Amino acid sequence: MKAGQNPKTKxxxxxxxxxxxxxxxxxxxxxxxxxxxxPRYSSINPARSRIRVISDxxxxxxxxxxAGDYTPAECTGRHIYxxxxxxxxxxxxxxxxCPSRDFFIEPDSGLPLKCDMCESVPALAEPMCVKVCMTDAxxxxxxxxxxxxxxxxxxxxxxxxxxxxxxxxGLEAVIDSLKQMPQAKNH
Amino acid sequence: MRYAETGFDLEIDLTRGSIDKVATEPDLAELYLxxxxxxAKLIFERVPPDVDAFSPxxxxxxxxxxxxxxxxxxxxxxxxxxxSPQTNLMSHSLFGGFFGPELKYAGYDKIVIRGKxxxxxxxYINNDHVEIRDATHLRGKGxxxxxxxxxxxxxxxxxxxxxxxxxxxxxxxxASIEHxxxxxxxxxxxxxxxxxxxxIAVRGxxxxxxxxxxxxxxxxxxxxQKIGGSDGNGDWMAVDEDDSFHHNHFAWGNARxxxxxxxxxxxxxxxxxxxxxHMDRQTGCYNCPKKCRNVIKWPGRERFAYKCYGKDTYHMAxxxxxxxxxxxxxLAQEYGLDSYSTPQVIAFALELLEAGILTDxxxxxxxxxxxxxxxxxxxxxxxxxxxxDILANSVSQAAIQIGNGAEKFDHNTTKKFEQxxxxxxxxxxxxxxxxxxxxxxxxxxxxxxxxxxxxxxxxQREEFVAxxxxxxxxKFKNYFLNWEKRNDITDEATxxxxxxxxxxxxxxxxxxxxxxxxxxxxxxxxxxxxxxNNIPQVIALAxxxxxxxxxxxxxFQRIRTLVRAVNVRRGLRRKDERPPEDHWAVRDExxxxxxxxxxxxxxxxxxxxxxxxxxxxxLDLGYVADDLEQRGILVVGADGEVGALGTGxxxxxxxxxxxxxxP
Numbered sequence: 001m002k003a004g005q006n007p008k009t010k011x012x013x014x015x016x017x018x019x020x021x022x023x024x025x026x027x028x029x030x031x032x033x034x035x036x037x038x039p040r041y042s043s044i045n046p047a048r049s050r051i052r053v054i055s056d057x058x059x060x061x062x063x064x065x066x067a068g069d070y071t072p073a074e075c076t077g078r079h080i081y082x083x084x085x086x087x088x089x090x091x092x093x094x095x096x097x098c099p100s101r102d103f104f105i106e107p108d109s110g111l112p113l114k115c116d117m118c119e120s121v122p123a124l125a126e127p128m129c130v131k132v133c134m135t136d137a138x139x140x141x142x143x144x145x146x147x148x149x150x151x152x153x154x155x156x157x158x159x160x161x162x163x164x165x166x167x168x169x170g171l172e173a174v175i176d177s178l179k180q181m182p183q184a185k186n187h
Numbered sequence: 188m189r190y191a192e193t194g195f196d197l198e199i200d201l202t203r204g205s206i207d208k209v210a211t212e213p214d215l216a217e218l219y220l221x222x223x224x225x226x227a228k229l230i231f232e233r234v235p236p237d238v239d240a241f242s243p244x245x246x247x248x249x250x251x252x253x254x255x256x257x258x259x260x261x262x263x264x265x266x267x268x269x270x271s272p273q274t275n276l277m278s279h280s281l282f283g284g285f286f287g288p289e290l291k292y293a294g295y296d297k298i299v300i301r302g303k304x305x306x307x308x309x310x311y312i313n314n315d316h317v318e319i320r321d322a323t324h325l326r327g328k329g330x331x332x333x334x335x336x337x338x339x340x341x342x343x344x345x346x347x348x349x350x351x352x353x354x355x356x357x358x359x360x361x362a363s364i365e366h367x368x369x370x371x372x373x374x375x376x377x378x379x380x381x382x383x384x385x386x387i388a389v390r391g392x393x394x395x396x397x398x399x400x401x402x403x404x405x406x407x408x409x410x411x412q413k414i415g416g417s418d419g420n421g422d423w424m425a426v427d428e429d430d431s432f433h434h435n436h437f438a439w440g441n442a443r444x445x446x447x448x449x450x451x452x453x454x455x456x457x458x459x460x461x462x463x464x465h466m467d468r469q470t471g472c473y474n475c476p477k478k479c480r481n482v483i484k485w486p487g488r489e490r491f492a493y494k495c496y497g498k499d500t501y502h503m504a505x506x507x508x509x510x511x512x513x514x515x516x517x518l519a520q521e522y523g524l525d526s527y528s529t530p531q532v533i534a535f536a537l538e539l540l541e542a543g544i545l546t547d548x549x550x551x552x553x554x555x556x557x558x559x560x561x562x563x564x565x566x567x568x569x570x571x572x573x574x575x576d577i578l579a580n581s582v583s584q585a586a587i588q589i590g591n592g593a594e595k596f597d598h599n600t601t602k603k604f605e606q607x608x609x610x611x612x613x614x615x616x617x618x619x620x621x622x623x624x625x626x627x628x629x630x631x632x633x634x635x636x637x638x639x640x641x642x643x644x645x646x647q648r649e650e651f652v653a654x655x656x657x658x659x660x661x662k663f664k665n666y667f668l669n670w671e672k673r674n675d676i677t678d679e680a681t682x683x684x685x686x687x688x689x690x691x692x693x694x695x696x697x698x699x700x701x702x703x704x705x706x707x708x709x710x711x712x713x714x715x716x717x718x719x720n721n722i723p724q725v726i727a728l729a730x731x732x733x734x735x736x737x738x739x740x741x742x743f744q745r746i747r748t749l750v751r752a753v754n755v756r757r758g759l760r761r762k763d764e765r766p767p768e769d770h771w772a773v774r775d776e777x778x779x780x781x782x783x784x785x786x787x788x789x790x791x792x793x794x795x796x797x798x799x800x801x802x803x804x805x806l807d808l809g810y811v812a813d814d815l816e817q818r819g820i821l822v823v824g825a826d827g828e829v830g831a832l833g834t835g836x837x838x839x840x841x842x843x844x845x846x847x848x849x850p
Contacts, residue, residue: 023478025471026285027260027411034258034404041400044256045292047392054344057368058335060467060482060490102345107392132408134415134476 252699293391329521419714
């Protein structure tokens with residue numbers, strides 16, 4: 001079955017990162033900052049990019065990270081990940097715009113930046129960072145995910161109480177009682 | 188608004204500790220582009236010939252290219268210029284990576300450094316915040332290690348650092364400046380060390396604006412795809428495991444021995460395994476889709492990266508194999524040593540020992556094997572200990588200091604600078620001219636647009652020219668079609684070819700473009716991304732300056748002539764323009780000198796290689812003509828001819844200075 005044909009699933013697109021393929025060239029940063037400049041392409045400034053490559057040539061570490069949510073809190077940054085014998089700090093995989101570092105913070109206004117997957121009309125075939133990444137460290141992939149079932153409406157406290165009264169006194173008696181209570185104290 | 192450029196230079200005086208942000212003239216970009224071009228102008232105006240390389244008045248200039256920071260792909264090579272103590276001429280060096288673009292984003296086109304600090308300092312640039320900081324805690328630290336320590340100290344991973352290692356600190360002439368696994372070679376680390384400047388750390392978060400944003404972005408994307416998607420760009424040596432070309436044709440040891448059938452399939456397999464068993468990845472420079480650098484982690488050694496012929500120089504000088512280069516390159520990178528000239532200096536010393544000019548007493552406790560000897564001498568040189576103190580002054584200077592016949596072993600230098608170890612049979616006339624007259628000191632910085640050798644059949648040549656987009660003029664196609672024997676080509680064609688080859692490098696080194704997508708790669712056929720026919724458009728879209736092929740060619744001539752004027756003022760004359768005598772086995776002095784004379788005339792230079800007033804004025808360099816006349820280098824009213832003073836006073840003085848030794 002083709003993507004999107006199953007009513008119980010939907011197709012989402014996401015950016016897949018292969019850090020073994022990253023060369024650290026930062027073409028993604030350049031393209032992102034140009035695309036999001038106002039007017040479009042009018043300036044180049046990697047500090048405005050919503051993707052940054054964390055790089056450390058001593059450690060052979062090259063990790064493109066994408067701007068996620070803003071958080072006002074400083075991070076404790078207490079995790080160290082060891083992958084294939086190389087140590088990475090928690091920061092290397094975190095896309096938060098946070099006070100601990102100056103990534104994903106608009107350099108002029110100080111406002112947080114967030115990746116919008118280059119949303120535009122008409123839509124791009126793929127986000128700019130993926131388009132310029134010719135080593136396939138960044139690829140745009142489709143993934144089928146199960147649609148969430150619409151959950152049964154949860155009944156509130158009032159509904160539960162009314163049902164109990166109706167069961168005890170009958171529906172008519174409850175309606176009559178309600179009609180006779182216009183002076184009831186309004187909360 | 189200035190487009191592509193920032194319009195400001197950062198002027199640092201390390202003696203006084205002053206920091207100035209200086210606005211630059213808006214019309215400089217049109218005349219001198221940027222990078223090496225505008226640096227040459229600063230050196231001409233501010234470093235007169237009586238200023239010694241080790242004088243505080245010598246300038247050390249880090250220049251961004253005109254296209255740095257724009258969307259133009261592979262515009263990332265930073266130019267470093269100064270006066271070299273080795274040659275007493277203008278040093279020209281380049282390094283890739285991220286430094287130049289970052290400097291632009293910080294708001295500067297250049298860093299111009301004069302004076303000397305009393306002890307080691309580093310320069311920290313964070314947009315408008317600029318500080319000269321103490322670096323005594325970084326003394327003796329490796330170049331990459333220094334970058335790492337500074338990033339931690341500043342708590343900023345995005346800082347770009349260019350640093351010297353122990354070699355630069357100790358004023359070794361072969362010292363490089365290292366940045367992010369890229370290396371500025373050809374004698375600039377020594378001046379950074381002399382100025383007591385351990386490192387420069389740059390961080391920038393400002394915008395670069397361009398004149399025609401949408402058009403430039405679209406064109407840049409086309410070029411980006413072309414570079415990334417074609418074999419006609421980048422360093423093929425990063426992936427081609429067959430390196431028979433260098434090993435069978437270049438000379439081993441002190442540029443001495445050719446081993447014609449060295450390469451074999453067994454060797455290739457062994458070397459390929461060494462590489463892939465120890466390679467972490469391949470990396471690239473700012474905004475370039477190529478991955479020219481191989482990052483190697485050799486057991487027990489520092490992680491390093493190399494590109495191109497840089498992996499061959501140490502083991503070929505030592506008559507060893509690739510594993511030796513892998514073992515020593517990490518250390519050499521941390522010490523900050525030029526991997527082209529350093530192995531030659533070491534091989535030269537070992538030849539002198541073999542010849543009895545130096546003796547065992549000069550090498551106390553030196554190991555007996557070649558591997559051990561290279562490590563031993565590397566340590567002696569970077570620490571300037573014993574014989575290392577003399578060898579640290581390069582082959583030419585060491586030969587003079589050692590004397591006793593050592594000069595005869597200095598057989599592979601031109602203008603006192605180590606050349607690639609190439610010893611061939613018959614002269615290729617274009618290569619004769621390039622090596623003789625080039626002022627970028629290495630043939631790799633001069634050759635590259637026109638093929639090195641003819642193709643065997645007419646059909647192959649026709650196929651080659653059919654897809655040759657890069658030619659600036661149809662005549663080059665005819666030159667190539669009719670070229671059958673390497674040494675048989677007209678002088679007229681040779682002059683044109685050398686001029687074109689030079690033009691591309693001078694333009695790259697002023698715009699900041701990488702030779703592997705431009706000046707160096709055209710020679711291998713179609714597909715090179717940048718050439719004379721599209722660079723004018725890129726410049727125009729980026730800067731807003733009206734630019735076309737003729738105007739760009741004239742800018743090249745202007746910059747090239749200005750570099751010549753800087754060097755002529757420091758004594759460079761015809762007698763210095765000689766390739767190594769044994770570069771080719773078969774020589775014809777008369778024909779070579781006739782070719783040289785024709786080339787000088789072609790360039791608008793007189794018979795001593797000095798640009799004439801007429802040439803200088805045509806290139807808007809009247810101020811240069813005035814200066815050369817005032818100094819008696821050009822004679823008033825004797826245009827085109829050298830007067831009695833022409834080769835005299837200035838030349839003699841400067842040549843005398845060049846013989847000087849390190850302080």
